[in-house]
Amino acid sequence: MTPRPWLHGFLDLCLLAMLRERADYGYGLSQRLAAAGVAEVPGGTLYPALLRLEEQGLATPSWGPSESGPRRKYYAITGAGLDVLEQQAGDWRRFRDGVDSLLSAVPHE
Amino acid sequence: MSDWPSAFEAELLRLGVQPGRARRLADETSQQAAESAATPGDVFGPAHLYARHLMAELNAPAAATTRTRFEAGPVLLSLTGVGKKYRRQTVFQDVNLTVRGGEVAAIVGANGCGKSTLLRICAGLTRPTSGEVRRVRRVGLVPQDGGTAGWLTAEEHFTLFGAAAGMVPGRARSTGVHLATRLAWRPGRKQRAQQMSGGTRQKLNLVLGELHAPDLLLLDEPYQGFDQGAYLDFWQQVFAWRDAGRAIVVVTHLLHDLQNVDHVLDLGER
DSSP, rough: OOOOHHHHHHHHHHHHHHHOOOOOOOOOOOOOOHHHTTTOOOOOHHHHHHHHHHTSSSEEEEEEOOSSOOOOOEEEEEEEHHHHHHHHHHHHHHHHHHHHHHHHHOOOO | TTTTHHHHHHHHHHOOOOOOHHHHHHHHHHHHHHHHOOOHHHHHHSSHHHHHHHHHHHHOOOOOGOOOOOOSSSSEEEEEEEEETTTTTEEEEEEEEETTTTTTEEEETTTTTSSHHHHHHHHHHSSOSEEEEEEEEEEEEEOOOOSSOOOOHHHHHHHHHHHHTOOOHHHHHHHHHHHHHTTTTTSSSSSGGGGHHHHHHHHHHHHHTTTTTTTTTEEEEETTOHHHHHHHHHHHHHHHHHHOOOEEEEEEOOOOGGOSSEEEEESSOO
16 A cells, blocks of 8 residues: 555545545545555544645535434535645646656666 | 543643634544544544644645745845954854745754854844844844743733833733743743743743744744653744744754754854
8 A cells, every 4th residue: 555655745635536526424535545545544644634624624514424323524525625626636647747757767778 | 431532632722722622623533433433542542642643734734835835035134254252262253144034044053152142143132243244123032041030920921021012911911822822831820930840931931032023033942841742832833933924043952953944054063
């Protein structure tokens, strides 16, 4: 899985992208991240990031019931969140292309 | 296990979080742990450490602005060819330093190389033997020790120092208390400075140094006696000042402080 320091810069981006697809709650998001092969994100990393998105107005929470156990806090992406997602997605693609170009460079004979 | 949320909430309060918000965060944290059918301790680790981690995360700059640091502003302090002699003994000579708004400079070097003297020259309290010093008018100085009056309480200090800067007492007090909260300190109403621990007295010094919202802050090893948590709070505060466009000069002997500063002036290797 992804080394922790890598994920740190792109966790917000991944969370916003998943929330654009559909609103979700913390544990659901961590399972989607794992299923996508991105990372097993510990709760101590995931929940502060979600709370930060909420406080910055990038995601908005609502409470929903669960079949078992306590109610869940679902997050939906906001207009400001979509703007940040678009900007960060651009940053990510530039970064990815840059690293790819370094990795695919052929040694001089 | 039921004391995890209360330990968590207590640490948030100690860090200066408003009571209502601390309660809400404690409740939410318990529910988050329940989502994966685990105890808070299993998911988040020790309560007091997670409280600090969470506050540090929430105080981090916005996702959109992570990479856009405050752009360096106008020059707020400049030293050109500054030297100091006592009798015929040269302490240092030909020191050059320019600090702009939004920048942090560190003065490092062994004991006795003149770090504190140079800081006093920056503040205009000591006259250099040679060279030129230019600075903005509003300067805050936090000395290494002293600077507080043992028989006065924290609020009396706020009133006194505020009055010197032309602030009315009520505003000086509320500003002082607010600034103290950001260093995870709640001043006791009756406690005199001489009854405070060394670390708390240094926090008082820090608050007094920025009470009048100076443009240039000069700090002389201001974290003596701080525990690890307070030390981290201190650096967060330095970077908050920086991001608000102020210029900061810190005298320090701790090398690991230097990775995030903009200028390092080493007096020892000259």
